[in-house]
Structure formats: structure tokens, C-alpha cells
Amino acid sequence: MTHVVTDNCIKCKFTDCVEVCPVDCFYEGENMLVIHPDECIDCGVCVPECPAEAIFPDTDLAAAPQWLRLNQEYAEKWPNITRKKEPLPEADALNGVANKLPDFSPKPGDGD
Template identity: 65%
Template sequence: MTFVVGENCIKCKHTDCVEVCPVDCFYEGPNFLVIHPDECIDCALCEPECPVEAIYSEDELPEGQEVFLELNEELADLWPNITEMKESPADADKWDGVEGKLQYLER
């Protein structure tokens, strides 16, 4: 099993989760983070660290966000690994909780 970064991370991209990951399985895109499913050890340390509650166990993905399991796997193979916390986007709070953000995902 793996953890999955879901829709609410888009344009929020807080990196608190990266700091606690013992296996460095986070990868960073322009406005979104993903978890590499083959590297995640299902430790659950990242989930409570996400200030916008965008990380889920794969079996607890909210209805309608199943596509993010595939996106995490696909994009983790393309994007660079991130191992240290960075400053969040200046407008991250504005995007927290906005629905339909998949259209804003930058690859």
C-alpha cells in the first residue's frame, strides 16, 4: 500500500510532509508534490503533517480522486526528488479547499 497526494495539494504545495519522510519518496513539480508508490513504506508520517489534508492512504482516497493514484506514479518518474522543506507559494492559502484544481496541475 502507498500514500497518495491528492487534489488539494495543487497550487498549495506545502512541503511539511517532505521533512518527515524517512525514505525520501516525495517528488516535486511546478505546483504539486507526488509520492512514489514503489518507494513509500506506508509509515503514515506524512499524512498528519500536511496543513491542507491532501495526503491519503490509497485505500482512503476520496471519491473522485482515484486519478491521483495514477498521477502520483506517473509524475514521480518524471519529477525531481525533494528532501527538504521549502517555502510554500505566496497564494497557497487562497487555493486551500478549492475544488476542481486538477485543471491547474502543471507538468
């Protein structure tokens, strides 16, 4: 079991979660974070830290296979992030907006 980042992170990219992760399993894209499912130890400390409520155990979501695949794929491509950064400028306005997957960018972020 692992945790996955879902679409509410898209265009928000709050990074409060990365500071508390004991195994540094977050990876940064241009407009989203993902969790590497092979590195996540399922401790759950990131879940309450996410202001966007975008992190879930993979067993809690009907769409978990889609998000698990996306997290796995991009964790292999994007740089690791271990420190808190400013969220995207539109984060507060877009927090909670449904169906943001069409806005997903496959481009990498800067990492640490």
C-alpha cells in the same frame, strides 16, 4: 498500499510532509508534490504534517486509481525533494478550494 497526494496540493505545495518522510519518496512539480508509490512504506507520518490535508492512503479514496496513476507517473519524471521549502505564494488562499486538477502543471519543480 501507499499514500497519494491529491488535488488540494495543487497550487499550494506545502512541503512540511517531505521533512518527516523516512524514505524520501516525495517528488516536486511546478505546483504540486507527488509520492512515489513504489518507494512509500505506508508509515503515514506525512499525513498529519500536510497543512492542506492532501495526502491519503490509496485505499481511502474513491478516486484513488486516478491519483495513484498521477503520483506514479510524475514521480518518475520530477526531481526528488527532501527538505522543506516555502509554499507557493497563493497557498493559503487556495488551500481547500475544490477541483483544482485543471490547474495541475506537468512541469517539474526544482527539487532539492
